[in-house]
Amino acid sequence: MTEHTPALIVLVPLVSALLLPILALVSKVLARGWTLVALLGTHAGSVSTLIYVLANGRWHYYLGGWAPPWGIEYVLDPLGAGMATLVSFLALLVAFYSGPYLKDAAPLKTGSFYALFLLVTAGLLGMVVTGDVFNLFVFLEISALATYGLVAMGGHRATVAAFRYLIVGTIGATFYLLGIGYLYAVTGTLNMADLAERIMPLLNSQAVVVAVALILAGFGIKMALFPLHGWLPDTYAYAPAPVTTFISAVMGKVAIYVLYRVFYFILGGTGPVLPALTVLGWAGAVGILAGSLMAIAQRDFWRMLAYSSIAQMGYIAVGLSLGNMMGITGALLHILNHAVVKGGLFMVAGGVFWRTGIRDIPSFIQMSRRMPMSMAVFVAAALSMIGIPPTVGFFSKWYLVLASIEASAWPFVIVIVVSSLLNAVYFFRIIENSYLRFRTAEEDEVAVGGTELPATMLVPMVVLGVAVFMLGVLSGEVVTNIISFALPWGTQ
Amino acid sequence: MPDFVLDYRPLWAVLITLVAAGLILVTGRWPNLREAVTGAAALGKFAIVVSMLPAVLSGQVLETVPLNLVSGLTLHLRVDPFGLLFALVASGLWMVTSMYSVGYMRTLGYGHQTGYFASFAVCLSATMGIAFAANLITFVIFYEILTIATYPLVIHMRTPEAISGGRKYLAYTLIAGQFLVVAVIWTHLIAPGAGFQPGGFLAGKASAAVLQVLFFFFIVGTGVKAAIMPLHGWLPTAMVAPTPVSALLHAVAVVKAGAFGVIRVVGYVYGPQLLGDIGLGTVLAWLAGFTIIVASVLALAEGNLKRRLAFSTVGQLSYVVLGGALGHPVALLGGIFHIVAHAFMKITLFFCAGAIYATTHKEKVSEMDGLGRQMPVTMGAFTLGSIGIVGGPLIVGFVSKWHLLVGAAKGGQEVFILVLAASALLTTGYFFPVVYRAYFGQPEEGGRVREAVPFLLIPLGVTALLSVVLGVFSNIGLNFFQLATMAATSIVSGGVGPAGGIQ
Numbered sequence: 001m002t003e004h005t006p007a008l009i010v011l012v013p014l015v016s017a018l019l020l021p022i023l024a025l026v027s028k029v030l031a032r033g034w035t036l037v038a039l040l041g042t043h044a045g046s047v048s049t050l051i052y053v054l055a056n057g058r059w060h061y062y063l064g065g066w067a068p069p070w071g072i073e074y075v076l077d078p079l080g081a082g083m084a085t086l087v088s089f090l091a092l093l094v095a096f097y098s099g100p101y102l103k104d105a106a107p108l109k110t111g112s113f114y115a116l117f118l119l120v121t122a123g124l125l126g127m128v129v130t131g132d133v134f135n136l137f138v139f140l141e142i143s144a145l146a147t148y149g150l151v152a153m154g155g156h157r158a159t160v161a162a163f164r165y166l167i168v169g170t171i172g173a174t175f176y177l178l179g180i181g182y183l184y185a186v187t188g189t190l191n192m193a194d195l196a197e198r199i200m201p202l203l204n205s206q207a208v209v210v211a212v213a214l215i216l217a218g219f220g221i222k223m224a225l226f227p228l229h230g231w232l233p234d235t236y237a238y239a240p241a242p243v244t245t246f247i248s249a250v251m252g253k254v255a256i257y258v259l260y261r262v263f264y265f266i267l268g269g270t271g272p273v274l275p276a277l278t279v280l281g282w283a284g285a286v287g288i289l290a291g292s293l294m295a296i297a298q299r300d301f302w303r304m305l306a307y308s309s310i311a312q313m314g315y316i317a318v319g320l321s322l323g324n325m326m327g328i329t330g331a332l333l334h335i336l337n338h339a340v341v342k343g344g345l346f347m348v349a350g351g352v353f354w355r356t357g358i359r360d361i362p363s364f365i366q367m368s369r370r371m372p373m374s375m376a377v378f379v380a381a382a383l384s385m386i387g388i389p390p391t392v393g394f395f396s397k398w399y400l401v402l403a404s405i406e407a408s409a410w411p412f413v414i415v416i417v418v419s420s421l422l423n424a425v426y427f428f429r430i431i432e433n434s435y436l437r438f439r440t441a442e443e444d445e446v447a448v449g450g451t452e453l454p455a456t457m458l459v460p461m462v463v464l465g466v467a468v469f470m471l472g473v474l475s476g477e478v479v480t481n482i483i484s485f486a487l488p489w490g491t492q
Numbered sequence: 493m494p495d496f497v498l499d500y501r502p503l504w505a506v507l508i509t510l511v512a513a514g515l516i517l518v519t520g521r522w523p524n525l526r527e528a529v530t531g532a533a534a535l536g537k538f539a540i541v542v543s544m545l546p547a548v549l550s551g552q553v554l555e556t557v558p559l560n561l562v563s564g565l566t567l568h569l570r571v572d573p574f575g576l577l578f579a580l581v582a583s584g585l586w587m588v589t590s591m592y593s594v595g596y597m598r599t600l601g602y603g604h605q606t607g608y609f610a611s612f613a614v615c616l617s618a619t620m621g622i623a624f625a626a627n628l629i630t631f632v633i634f635y636e637i638l639t640i641a642t643y644p645l646v647i648h649m650r651t652p653e654a655i656s657g658g659r660k661y662l663a664y665t666l667i668a669g670q671f672l673v674v675a676v677i678w679t680h681l682i683a684p685g686a687g688f689q690p691g692g693f694l695a696g697k698a699s700a701a702v703l704q705v706l707f708f709f710f711i712v713g714t715g716v717k718a719a720i721m722p723l724h725g726w727l728p729t730a731m732v733a734p735t736p737v738s739a740l741l742h743a744v745a746v747v748k749a750g751a752f753g754v755i756r757v758v759g760y761v762y763g764p765q766l767l768g769d770i771g772l773g774t775v776l777a778w779l780a781g782f783t784i785i786v787a788s789v790l791a792l793a794e795g796n797l798k799r800r801l802a803f804s805t806v807g808q809l810s811y812v813v814l815g816g817a818l819g820h821p822v823a824l825l826g827g828i829f830h831i832v833a834h835a836f837m838k839i840t841l842f843f844c845a846g847a848i849y850a851t852t853h854k855e856k857v858s859e860m861d862g863l864g865r866q867m868p869v870t871m872g873a874f875t876l877g878s879i880g881i882v883g884g885p886l887i888v889g890f891v892s893k894w895h896l897l898v899g900a901a902k903g904g905q906e907v908f909i910l911v912l913a914a915s916a917l918l919t920t921g922y923f924f925p926v927v928y929r930a931y932f933g934q935p936e937e938g939g940r941v942r943e944a945v946p947f948l949l950i951p952l953g954v955t956a957l958l959s960v961v962l963g964v965f966s967n968i969g970l971n972f973f974q975l976a977t978m979a980a981t982s983i984v985s986g987g988v989g990p991a992g993g994i995q
Contacts, residue, residue, distance in 0.1 A: 386666070387673075388640055389633040398562055402677045417670040424666050428659075436650050436658075476560035 002048075006061040006074040009045040009084060010126045010139075012038050013091075017118035024111025028102075035095050035114040039121065043088040046125075050081040054485060060131070068131070068191045075131030075192065079332075079486035083128040083257050086336065090249045090343055091121040093460035097347055098242035100454050101354060113153060113240075119146035120246065124254045133180045133266075134190045136258065137173065140222075143254075144169050147247060151239040158238035161231075168221060168231040175218030176258075182211035196266045203271035212272045215262055216280065222255035225280070225317060226287025229310045236306035241350020244302070248309050249343035253335045256316050260331075264488040269323060281321025285415045287314035292422035301349050301359050304426060305342065308385065311419060312338045315400060318412050322403045325487060330399030332483045333475065337384060337392045340471065344381040344464035348374045351453045351461065367434035371452050375434050377465035382427035384468045387420045392471035497547065499554035502569040502624040505540045505579065506617050506634075509533050513613040520606030527594050530609050534587040537616065541576070541583045542970070548576050549971060549978075555626060564685045567633070570626030572690075574759075574828065574979035578752050579623040580970050581835045582745050586616050588951040589740040592843055595947025596736050599850045607644055608734070614641040619745045622752065627687040628676040631756065635672065635717075635749065639665040642746055645737045646730050657729040664716050664726040672713025672753075678706055679761065688756060690982035692763025700770045703762070707772050710757045711779075717750025718813060719806040721783040728794075728802040735846025738798060743805055743838035748831055751812040755828065759983035764819035777817035781911040783810040788918035795856050797845045800922055801838065804881065807915065808834045814908065815896055823899020825980040830892035832972045833880070836959045837889055840877040843952035844870050847944035857926055862935025864927075866942050869949055871930045873956035878923035880959050883916050887963035891973070 016038040024031035053059050053076050061074040076084075095117060102110045123143025130136050148169070152162035184190055186207045187198040202208055217228070224232040236244045259280070263273045291311030298304040312334070319331025351374050352367065353359045368375040384393030397416060404412040452458065471478060512533030519526045544554055548571055558566030571579075593612070597605050618641055621634030639662075647658035679686070679694070682702070686693045694703060716723045727747065731738055741747075758767060758776070767773040787807035794800040811834070815827010847870045848863065849855050864871040880887035893912060900908040943949060967973035 383640065389636050394633075394636070395562055398673070398677065401674060402680065405674075405678055405681055413674060417674060420670055421666060424662065428662060432655060432658075436647055436655055438650070476562055479562065480560065 004061075005045045005049055006059065006076050006129055007063060009042050009049065009088065010122055010129060012042050012045070013118040013125070014122040017115045017122065020115040020118065021108065021111035024107045024114070028107055028110050031107075031111055031114055032095075032099060032102075035118060036092070038118065039088065039092040039095050042121070042125070043085070043092050046081065046084040046088045049076050050078070050085050050482075053078055053081050054482065069189050069194050072135050073131040073191060073193075074129045076129055077486070078482060079257075079261070080128045082482055082486055083254065084125050086339055087121065087124045087128065087250045087254065090246060090339060091117075093343070093463060094242050094246045094249075094347075097245070097350075097457050097460040098240075099456045101240065101242055101350075109153070113150070116146045116149045117242075117246070119143070120150065120251075124250060127254050128257060131192045132190050133183070133192060133195065133262075137177055137180065140173055140176065140258075143251070144173060144222075147243075147251065150243040151235055151247075153243070154239045158240075161234035161238045165231045165235045172218045172221030172228075175214045175221070177218075179211040179214035179218060182207045182214070192261070192266055196268070199267060203267065208267075209272040212263075212267065212276050216259065216276045219255045219259045220280075220283070223252040223259070223313050223317075224310055225283050225313060226290055226310060227283070229287070229291075232310060233303050233306040236309070236346075237300060237302045241346065241353060245343055245346040245350060248305070248346050249339045252309065252313050253316075253339055256313065256320070256331075256335070260320055260328075263320075264328075269488060277321040277323060280317045281409075281412070284314035284317025284321065285412055287311060288318070288415050288419045289422075292419045292426075296422060296426045298426075299360050299362070301352075301361055301364070301430070302346075304361065305345055305349060308423070308426070309338075309342055311423075312342065312385075315396070315416065315419075318416070319400050319403060322407050322409060322412070324403050324407055325489070326399050326406060327403030328487055329479055329483055330396050330403055332486055333392070333399060333479060334396035336471065336478070337396045340464050340467050341381045341384045341393065344377055344461050344468070345385075347457070347461040347464065348378045348381070351457050354457075355451075355453055361430055361433060364430055364433040365437045373452055373458055374461065377461045378434075379431060380465040380468045382423075382431065384472070385427060386424045390472040391468050392475055393468075395472055395475040495552045497552050497554050498557065499544070499547075499571075500556055501540055501544050502554060502571050502620070503556050505537055505583070505624070506569070506620045508537050508540065509613040509617040509620070513610045513617070516610040516613060517606060523605065526606060526609060527590075530590050530593075530613065533613060534583070534590045537620070538583045538587055541579045541620075544571050544576060545580070545970065548573055549974065558626075561629060565629045565680060566627065566685075567630050568626040568687065569621070569624040569630065570687070571624055572688075572979070573975040573982070574752075574755070575623040575625075577828065577972060577975040577979065578748065578831060579620055580972070580975075581832050582616065582619045582623065582740075582748070584970070585740060585744050585835060585839055585955070588954055589736050589839070592739070592846070592948060592951040593734075593736040595945055595951075596734065596846055596850055599945055599948070600734075602648070602734060604648060604650075608648060611641050611644040612737075612740075615645070615741060615745060619749060622749045625688070627685075628679060628761070631688075631753065632669075632672055632676050635753065636669050638746060638749055639669055642737075642741055645741065646733045648734055648737065649732060651732070654732045657732040660729045661726045664723065668713050668716035668723070671709045675706055675709035675713055678709070682706075688760035690760060690979075691985070692759070692761055692766055694762055695766045695769075703766070703770050704772060707757075707762065707767075707770075710761070711754070711776065714750050714753030714757060717747055718754050718809050719747055719750065719783075720754075720779055720810060720813060721786055721806070724783070724787070724806045727806055728799045731796075731798045731802050735798070735842055735849060738802070739839045739842035739846065742802065743842055744835045747805060747809055748812075748835065751809050751831060754813050755816045758816040759824070759979075764816075764824070764983065767817075768819055773817050773819045777814055777905070777908065780810040780814035780817055781908060783807060784814070784911055784915045785918070788915050788922065791922040792918065794922075795858060797848070797855055797857055797860070797926065798842070800857065800926075801841055801845060804841075804919070804922065805834075805838055807919075808838065808881065811892065811896060814911075815892075815899070818896075818899055818903050818905060818908065820899040820903035821980050821984040822895050822902055824983060825976055826892045826895030826897075826899055828979050829895065829966070829973060829976040830889075832976070833888040833892040833959075833962070836955055836962060837877045837880040837887070840873055840952055840955040840959060841881070843948070843955060844874040844877065847948040847952060850948060851942060851944045857929070860926055860929045861933025862930070863933075864930035866935060867944065869953060870944055871927075873952045874930070875927050876956045876959060878927055880963065882919045882923065885963075886960065888959045888966065890963055891966045
């Protein structure tokens with residue numbers, strides 16, 4: 001069994017997804033149990049793989065025993081296995097969290113929810129473990145199509161958002177497909193390792209230049225890089241809370257992982273990649289400011305978080321674009337930071353909405369009394385977004401500022417610093433409302449009662465809230481033991 | 493070379509109050525138990541800090557094993573004379589303040605007391621971290637924690653005024669924090685992994701222009717908490733907090749963390765020599781002189797007693813900065829000792845203001861007529877504190893100001909003697925009316941004695957008494973003067989240095 005772990009971490013959720021609609025018709029509890037067990041297994045597999053590759057170096061797995069370049073190869077390196085661990089961990093937490101959300105749903109809907117959710121997970125995991133650029137496209141489509149379905153489950157406004165997301169997302173995927181088409185045309189291979197070897201002499205050919213531009217555009221859309229972010233706010237705002245939590249936490253991260261993989265590992269970070277990185281960096285920097293300013297302008301809590309996500313993706317883009325060791329380290333740490341923090345924030349947002357129906361910021365008055373634990377998690381996550389030590393957000397910004405100064409990229413330093421302060425503006429507004437302001441008498445009559453969330457929803461968010469501090473204090477260990485092996489120069 | 497000894501006491505000093513904060517939250521339902529936790533933590537913390545005194549006095553430097561934080565930088569605690577001096581002041585005065593807090597919060601029946609005591613404990617942990625930080629990243633981490641932990645105390649009253657005060661506080665301190673983070677990262681690139689070093693470590697590491705810009709970042713970063721003008725705006729507004737907060741945090745821990753930071757930067761990152769070479773010592777000294785004079789003038793115009801004290805704090809903090817900026821060893825000693833001196837005197841004054849408010853609900857200077865007869869002990873202490881801040885002999889403020897004067901004279905910067913003299917006059921100008929009204933004004937409701945409750949009275953009596961004792965015997969008890977001397981000597985001579993070597 002263990003030698004097939006790389007395949008199993010993708011296949012287990014994929015096959016389970018097919019079974020779930022039937023299981024759900026038998027019993028909703030069974031469907032939920034199966035989902036959790038499948039994801040637990042997947043996560044255990046990812047963790048064991050990560051431990052293995054950290055100790056023994058890269059793990060090549062030939063699917064069906066067919067060696068590349070004929071067969072499809074899965075390559076697990078610390079980067080891929082680390083991403084798989086992150087994705088499967090968030091998937092497990094979100095699946096756990098979504099229980100109360102689906103309590104009143106029909107069995108068929110429950111079944112399809114969990115099935116689609118597992119498909120998204122399988123797709124994302126496939127993207128991070130595969131060593132084949134076309135196979136990556138297939139998994140991209142699996143995860144994307146399933147996501148459109150999940151978003152549409154949020155009701156009639158969500159259907160419109162999902163349709164828009166579908167159109168834009170498909171355009172993005174097509175750009176990527178065209179991009180790898182060009183690469184295939186000049187090199188004759190789809191295997192990443194092969195590509196990396198054969199592309200070097202062709203690096204400045206027009207075909208490769210076009211391919212780089214197309215891939216940047218494609219995954220720029222997928223990661224909601226400014227100004228390609230238009231689909232994101234509606235999608236995040238109208239999708240069901242567990243779905244928003246999951247896609248905000250990991251989906252954009254996997255998209256930027258692909259850019260990182262293609263630009264640095266396949267194309268070597270030189271040639272036409274350099275102008276592409278410049279574009280990525282500046283788009284990210286503008287996105288940081290634009291996203292933060294738009295977040296301040298929002299009245300709706302979910303939309304505020306959505307715009308904040310656009311800004312946060314900008315940080316990662318800036319880090320990758322700098323191209324020095326500290327910059328990439330910061331970007332990878334920020335991927336981890338933002339996955340944990342934004343996951344936690346959307347869990348809180350979803351929980352508050354589920355319990356009280358509140359999502360506009362002015363109505364958060366005295367929320368700390370009604371849901372103390374949830375709001376405590378919110379505060380922890382907010383501190384990390386602002387970058388207050390000892391949260392992990394402080395350390396990822398530390399690396400990013402360090403890298404920017406090292407590269408003499410002063411505009412980026414200013415953008416990162418200013419954005420931290422803008423984050424403080426919009427997060428403290430909610431802290432003020434929920435902890436410091438009191439209702440007037442008439443507002444009290446309108447207010448709906450509500451107490452703390454059930455443990456099923458509370459436990460995952462508390463886990464993330466604690467992780468914000470743990471990862472911060474232990475960030476040195478994370479960087480030394482995992483991230484430093486996921487750098488383009490650091491792999492064995 | 494100093495004698496470095498592996499020791500975990502600085503870590504325990506930081507952690508004890510963090511644990512206490514957790515316990516306070518848990519025991520919130522039983523106020524007496526909760527306050528017992530605060531008291532025990534205060535005593536325990538002080539005991540831990542004091543227990544390190546003999547070793548430090550004998551020239552040892554205690555330090556923990558560094559914890560790897562980010563590439564090439566470590567979370568590292570180290571106890572040197574300067575850090576221990578600050579830690580002794582903060583943890584010692586926290587004991588008195590805890591007692592005072594209980595009396596104040598209960599007399600006035602304030603709510604949210606659990607959050608109040610818990611935040612207070614976290615603030616003290618952060619202060620210990622700042623005092624014992626061995627390098628800039630450790631310093632900045634605890635500095636930022638202190639910023640956030642103080643916020644709940646500033647907005648404690650939950651009034652619109654408190655909320656806007658809190659916003660202003662955060663705007664100033666968070667922006668400053670960003671400057672400081674950038675400065676620290678930049679320093680890390682110039683001198684990778686360097687820890688604080690007496691006499692500084694930046695000399696010759698970068699061009700003068702870079703060091704000047706970097707210094708600007710450092711001074712904005714630390715200067716907001718040290719309330720150097722024009723970065724002082726948050727401090728008077730933050731007086732909406734309950735008086736014990738103003739007393740310990742806005743006269744001792746938080747603002748002194750800023751002043752402490754300035755001295756750390758001046759003495760342990762740049763060094764007086766380098767600062768003089770790149771021409772920044774004089775600039776900083778003028779900035780401090782400007783703050784001293786203008787803050788004192790503004791204090792004259794302030795009718796609210798606590799706000800008047802706040803402006804007085806703004807001015808007095810710059811005495812510390814001035815000591816660092818003048819660069820002469822004696823001035824440095826004066827500046828460092830003023831951290832101690834000002835702490836004892838200003839906490840007394842705030843305790844008095846709080847006692848007056850809790851007992852009579854008066855907070856304007858114009859309402860203080862005849863208070864000297866109603867509250868003889870309180871006003872007596874207030875008078876002592878005032879004379880001390882002015883610089884009257886036999887009170888602790890005299891010691892630090894004397895050394896500042898001597899340092900300015902010996903360093904050939906006589907103009908600052910004028911600044912100090914003018915400031916003494918202005919200080920008399922803003923304290924004299926309070927004292928005059930208290931003793932010679934006509935009380936509204938007769939001259940009945942109506943003193944504050946013992947919980948308030950004992951702390952203010954103790955700090956007033958200590959101000960006098962330290963004024964006469966400046967080295968008695970906890971050897972503050974010797975610690976300050978050791979710190980100043982080490983900064984000038986570049987080693988930890990023997991005690992009492994300054995002439």
